[in-house]
Amino acid sequence: MVLQAYRFALDPTPVQEMGLRSHCGGQRYSYNWGLALIKVNLDQRRAERSYGVAETDLTPSVSWSAYSLRKLWNHAKGVVAPWWAENSKEAYSSGLANLATALGNWNASKAGTSKGPNARFPRFKGKRAGLSCRLTTGSFGLTDDRRHVKLPRIGVVRTHETTRKLARHIERGNARIRSATITYRRGRWFCAFSVEIDRRDPVSTRSDSVVGVDLGIKSLAVLSTGEVIPNPRHLDHKLRELRRLQRQAARRIGPDRVTRQVPSARWRKAQTRIARLHTAVANARRDGLHKLSTRLVRAHGTIVLEDLNVAGMLRNRRVARHIAGVGMGEFRRQITYKAGWAGGRLQVADRWFPSSKTCSACGAVRAKLRLSERMFHCDQCGFTLDRDLNAARNLAALVGEAIGGMSSPSCGATRNEPDGNPRQTRTTRATGTATGRPTRSTPRRKVTAYETVPHVS
Ligand SMILES: [Zn+2]
Numbered sequence: 001m002v003l004q005a006y007r008f009a010l011d012p013t014p015v016q017e018m019g020l021r022s023h024c025g026g027q028r029y030s031y032n033w034g035l036a037l038i039k040v041n042l043d044q045r046r047a048e049r050s051y052g053v054a055e056t057d058l059t060p061s062v063s064w065s066a067y068s069l070r071k072l073w074n075h076a077k078g079v080v081a082p083w084w085a086e087n088s089k090e091a092y093s094s095g096l097a098n099l100a101t102a103l104g105n106w107n108a109s110k111a112g113t114s115k116g117p118n119a120r121f122p123r124f125k126g127k128r129a130g131l132s133c134r135l136t137t138g139s140f141g142l143t144d145d146r147r148h149v150k151l152p153r154i155g156v157v158r159t160h161e162t163t164r165k166l167a168r169h170i171e172r173g174n175a176r177i178r179s180a181t182i183t184y185r186r187g188r189w190f191c192a193f194s195v196e197i198d199r200r201d202p203v204s205t206r207s208d209s210v211v212g213v214d215l216g217i218k219s220l221a222v223l224s225t226g227e228v229i230p231n232p233r234h235l236d237h238k239l240r241e242l243r244r245l246q247r248q249a250a251r252r253i254g255p256d257r258v259t260r261q262v263p264s265a266r267w268r269k270a271q272t273r274i275a276r277l278h279t280a281v282a283n284a285r286r287d288g289l290h291k292l293s294t295r296l297v298r299a300h301g302t303i304v305l306e307d308l309n310v311a312g313m314l315r316n317r318r319v320a321r322h323i324a325g326v327g328m329g330e331f332r333r334q335i336t337y338k339a340g341w342a343g344g345r346l347q348v349a350d351r352w353f354p355s356s357k358t359c360s361a362c363g364a365v366r367a368k369l370r371l372s373e374r375m376f377h378c379d380q381c382g383f384t385l386d387r388d389l390n391a392a393r394n395l396a397a398l399v400g401e402a403i404g405g406m407s408s409p410s411c412g413a414t415r416n417e418p419d420g421n422p423r424q425t426r427t428t429r430a431t432g433t434a435t436g437r438p439t440r441s442t443p444r445r446k447v448t449a450y451e452t453v454p455h456v457s
Helices: 014-050 066-080 089-111 164-172 234-251 265-299 310-314 320-326 328-341 387-400 425-431
Strands: 002-009 131-135 148-151 155-158 175-185 188-197 210-215 219-223 228-230 302-306 345-349 375-377 384-386
Touching: 014 066, 014 089, 014 131, 014 155, 014 175, 066 089, 089 131, 148 175, 148 188, 164 175, 164 188, 210 265, 210 387, 219 265, 219 387, 234 265, 234 320, 265 328, 302 328, 302 387, 310 320, 320 328, 328 345, 345 387, 375 387, 384 387
Parallel strands: 210 302, 302 345
Antiparallel strands: 002 188, 131 175, 148 155, 175 188, 210 219, 219 228, 375 384
């Protein structure tokens, strides 16, 4: 049993669209209402403390759980939102559940128990926030004609494409819908079902096969098998068109918050065209990545990727557009879950593993390798190979060794490191090498380590 989402684009009638919008608005309203309540409570308690009120005499704190927030909302809704009956109660529960999650994240982040960057205290949702609403109970699901979805209060909404891919699983009894989330993104309504599904994926044809994948910009991926997957550069191909549309939009009258200028209909039309272009690019990119990741998972039992610092690379504005245009993070996400479904293995090399600088023939590590050097040339054994293919082979060769999973920091990087690696600096000094040559704290990796790996000759 896995949890999987099935998302369908909707073609609602104007009346249904109003219903969808109203539900998302209700979600936002209850979220903001709960947040205001909690802020007032926190401020009150802070003020009382500053007057020296004893801890036991303070105004009681409001519980942050979704359950108690819902109870408070049900008490107050008749007064603060007399129109509440227009929407399914699920809309309000959805907002309060999101608020409870946001507060929980902030709490965990403050306590240092969560991974990732610090979470901010939740902020009020403005009108420009993305529209969405989650339905967890009630009558939602697919219809028998496989062209509509049922949503509470909103009714039976036509889908843009057939719902066959999910309907078949449900009819066979393999899948159960747990919740439905409606969203409005890039000018289009979607309904995503969270489905508990019994997947029977084909096991990879060669489960002993190992492939190293070097992701890049010049080519999307270079496999250790020698296969090069070119970068389709979807956005670059559309840039001329995008610039033309943006110039067009700039000549039209847009909104202005200061003068309260309402955007013109022509400006809106231009924005719709820009959004459509971005959607086409994103769809094409996602499609290509899905095809590649599925193919890799079907063909190989073990896939080795690099742990790329995508967020860090995106901060470099010279390459940000190209990095984002590849979708490396999305690729890794897809490989991760697809490998799990197919019973394959994913290994992620440590962030500091010098995959490009290591010689895939003898294991020596070069101190420096400029990005402009497209061919790897080994100083020690004279081996020459395409830079990316060399990196992919090094990744594939990692499999024979005991490298950790995604979070484990241990990998070949502790064995042989180039000079200048931040994590090796101390060790380098301790062993006292002043030659500038690569330092090795342990003996050079044996050639046999990767000769046992298929695909690498
Ligand atoms: Zn070499």
